[in-house]
Each structure stands twice: as structure tokens, then as C-alpha cells.
Ligand SMILES: Nc1ncnc2c1ncn2[C@@H]1O[C@H](COP(=O)(O)OP(=O)(O)OP(=O)(O)O)[C@@H](O)[C@H]1O
């Protein structure tokens with residue numbers, strides 16, 4: 001077997017170009033997808049066949065969720081126009097990914113392969129694209145800019161992992177490609193969702209959110225993902241500094257009850273101070289999690305006033321610090337979130353983990369709340385860049 005190209009091609013762009021050349025030499029027309037095109041990187045045509053190619057530049061093996069995400073895309077309305085999809089990578093396919101490939105029958109649209117110096121070899125030797133001549137073809141590559149979110153409070157158990165995963169889910173429901181990165185050495189996120197989580201979409205096929213360990217994260221590993229959400233360890237120093245520095249937005253979950261406010265006032269102040277040591281530009285949002293609506297207007301008023309009071313000082317000093325009005329957006333306390341992950345305990349062999357987004361009696365509080373949060377961030381919080389607009393400055 002020829003050696004892997006990963007070390008030779010030090011970045012995604014060079015590798016993609018190499019793959020395009022190999023396919024071109026085998027007699028296919030190759031087009032590069034638009035820079036922000038989710039789902040595929042190249043389009044290949046020969047006769048009346050048209051295929052989508054996903055190119056993965058990875059330090060390690062392909063994981064099952066990475067394959068599932070491409071398979072989901074091929075099943076979507078957008079992907080249906082392709083006769084097949086090639087998933088071409090640098091190094092190889094991990095055990096679960098190979099098991100998945102073996103589970104597909106011969107009618108699958110998925111073709112999985114590794115690109116070497118002179119050829120592309122299918123996992124079961126199915127594809128063999130040869131050719132060694134040089135070609136003058138050059139391809140312009142412009143990776144899409146990613147928007148980084150951190151979810152961080154310097155306190156344990158406030159719902160960082162819960163919020164990170166479900167905010168990712170809410171963005172995925174809105175059609176964004178999202179990657180989750182577990183920065184916490186405790187790896188709670190990975191314990192709950194493994195290396196990926198499938199989000200069914202009532203209107204379409206759904207999508208798989210890829211989950212990366214902080215140590216394995218590289219921008220090129222999730223090239224088509226526009227949104228990256230990092231679940232942090234409550235101890236700031238345990239999170240990689242380079243990633244904290246990349247945050248455009250940081251969500252700070254807290255609780256809104258009298259004891260919570262008293263305890264957390266200082267915690268939020270400490271959280272902001274810690275983040276600012278590393279990152280001075282991120283917009284910071286305090287969001288109330290685990291909220292039990294007091295029902296009485298008077299109680300709500302008192303809580304809200306105390307909430308605003310506790311953080312007034314920080315808002316004065318830090319213009320990019322914001323408290324989200326809990327009456328507009330909060331994450332309600334729910335059994336669904338509390339028991340999220342139960343299905344893993346019940347069915348440890350289920351390769352597709354899920355979020356607490358199932359409808360009960362036609363509704364789902366976590367789904368509504370996280371869509372609200374995603375929407376709030378997108379519309380009110382200057383996240384225009386998500387939709388290719390200018391970033392709007394907040395007051
Ligand atoms: N809105 C909610 N409703 C009900 N339970 C919740 C809610 N949010 C979080 N929880 C529960 O609170 C606990 C702590 O949540 P989570 O693990 O997300 O917090 P964390 O801040 O990531 O903790 P750590 O600091 O240990 O990483 C979990 O048992 C979770 O199920």
C-alpha cells in the first residue's frame with residue numbers, strides 16, 4: 001500500500017487540488033463547489049453521470065458521523081440530483097466507519113476512498129482512478145469563514161454541555177452546518193453524544209452534527225461547517241487558549257433564582273474577567289438556563305431586576321457584555337433536558353445519539369427555547385456574518 005498523503009499535503013487546499021487532478025486525469029470533468037456550498041466540495045461529471053465529492057483532509061481516520069453527514073446530504077433534496085457521492089480522505093476509515101460502510105448494500109450512493117500520490121483507492125478496492133501525467137489545471141479555493149461560539153461559565157453544572165449541544169442542534173435545524181468541539185478534558189459531551197449526533201428535520205432528511213475532541217480539532221477537518229460550538233471546561237486553564245481566542249461569541253449559562261443570583265453574580269464577573277484575559281473581542285451573552293417560570297408577575301419582576309442589577313457593573317465596563325432578558329429568551333427547566341442521554345443508557349449499541357428535541361403532545365420546550373436562543377443570537381446579536389452580511393455592532 002502506498003503511504004498516506006496526509007503528511008505531504010499539509011493543508012486542505014493542496015489536498016483537494018490533488019484529488020481534483022486525479023479525478024480529472026481519469027476522464028472526469030471536475031468543478032469546485034462554491035466556497036460556502038455545504039455538503040460537497042467537488043462536482044464530477046462523465047457522460048450522463050454526475051457525482052458529488054466530499055474531500056476530507058484529516059490527521060486521523062474518518063469517523064462514522066462524518067460519513068453519515070455526507071450520506072444525509074446525498075439523501076436531501078439538494079443532494080438528490082447526484083447519482084453518487086465520493087467520500088475521499090487522506091488517511092483511512094476507522095472501525096465504526098468501516099462497519100457502517102459494510103452495512104450499506106450495493107445500491108448505496110456512497111463510495112468511500114483514500115487518495116494516494118497517483119491514485120484513488122476505494123475502501124473495498126471499488127474505485128481505482130489512475131493517471132500520472134501532470135496537468136496545468138489550478139483550482140481557486142477559498143474556505144468559508146467560520147463563526148466560533150464558546151459555552152463557558154467558570155462554575156460546574158450550570159448547563160454548559162447541555163447548552164452547547166442543543167444550541168448546535170438549533171442551528172442545524174435551521175440548515176446550518178455545525179461542528180461541536182469538546183474542550184473539556186472530562187469529555188462529558190463525547191460521553192453523551194459520542195462523535196456525532198443526528199438531528200432529524202421534520203421537513204427533510206436531517207443532518208449529523210460532527211463532534212470533535214479539542215485535541216483533534218482542526219479547521220480543515222470540518223471544512224464545510226460554518227458554525228463551531230465549543231463546550232468548555234469550567235476551569236478556564238484546562239481549555240486550549242488558541243480556541244478561546246477564536247471565539248466570536250461566548251454564551252454564559254447561569255441560573256435565575258434568588259440563591260443562584262447571589263452565588264452567580266461573582267461567578268459571572270469572574271467568568272468575564274477570565275475570558276477577557278485571553279479574548280477581548282468576543283461578544284458575551286449571559287443566558288438563563290434551567291429556568292422555572294415563577295408564574296407571578298411580581299416575582300418575575302423582582303428576579304429580573306436583581307438579575308440586571310447583579311451584572312450592571314460588568315455591562316458598564318464591558319461594551320460587549322450582554323444579559324439576555326429571560327422573558328425573551330431562556331432555557332426552561334425540563335425533564336427532557338434533565339434526562340437527556342437516557343437513550344444511551346437504555347440502548348448503548350445505538351450508533352445515532354440524539355438531542356432532547358422530541359415532540360411531546362406536539363410541542364417541545366427545549367426545541368422552542370434553543371431555536372429562540374439561536375434566533376436571538378442571529379438577529380439581535382450582530383451575527384450577520386452567518387448570512388454573509390456585515391457584522392452589526394451592538395450597543
Ligand atoms: N434546562 C435544564 N433542565 C433540566 N435539567 C438541566 C437543564 N440544563 C441542565 N440540566 C441538568 O443539569 C446537569 C448539569 O448540566 P451540564 O452537564 O450540561 O452542565 P455543565 O455546566 O456542562 O457541567 P460541567 O461543569 O460538569 O461540565 C445535568 O444533569 C443536566 O441534565
Ligand SMILES: [Mg+2]
Pocket residue numbers: 160161162184188189231232
Ligand atoms: Mg460540561
